[in-house]
Amino acid sequence: MKYNEHKSSIGNFDANMIALGVYLLPILASIFLGSFGLLSWLIPLIVFFIEKDSDFVRFHCAQAFLIQLVSGIISFVFSIIGVIGMGTSMMLGHGMTYMLTGGLIFGGFSLLSGVISIILLVFKIIAMVKANRYEAYEIPIIGRFAKGILNATH
Numbered sequence: 001m002k003y004n005e006h007k008s009s010i011g012n013f014d015a016n017m018i019a020l021g022v023y024l025l026p027i028l029a030s031i032f033l034g035s036f037g038l039l040s041w042l043i044p045l046i047v048f049f050i051e052k053d054s055d056f057v058r059f060h061c062a063q064a065f066l067i068q069l070v071s072g073i074i075s076f077v078f079s080i081i082g083v084i085g086m087g088t089s090m091m092l093g094h095g096m097t098y099m100l101t102g103g104l105i106f107g108g109f110s111l112l113s114g115v116i117s118i119i120l121l122v123f124k125i126i127a128m129v130k131a132n133r134y135e136a137y138e139i140p141i142i143g144r145f146a147k148g149i150l151n152a153t154h
């Protein structure tokens with residue numbers, strides 16, 4: 001869906017810049033703020049509640065929040081599974097086979113988490129480009145939930 005150019009209620013900025021920023025700022029926060037980057041999902045959530053006029057901005061906020069949340073949950077779950085797998089195999093024995101199995105489990109889940117993170121990053125980049133063009137690009141699955149959030153808050 002294409003929107004007309006308009007201003008956000010936040011600081012009289014162009015709405016497309018705010019919409020682009022709710023994807024970009026969490027990425028930058030994750031890169032430059034270390035552990036504090038784990039709170040990057042707060043950025044689109046705060047903007048969602050501050051924005052009063054632009055459904056375009058609010059849609060992108062909801063979507064950016066959800067993709068950050070999904071990314072964080074996947075990373076957390078896969079890390080836990082990998083650590084449990086490695087720890088379990090190490091507890092079962094001290095042989096090379098157990099250590100190798102644990103390393104493969106941990107490495108496999110780490111690799112899978114990394115691949116999913118790259119896929120989600122690609123979706124974020126596409127959403128940023130579309131937001132800059134005043135388009136409400138729906139990230140697969142997540143976009144539907146973002147629309148639901150937007151409709152529920154009206």
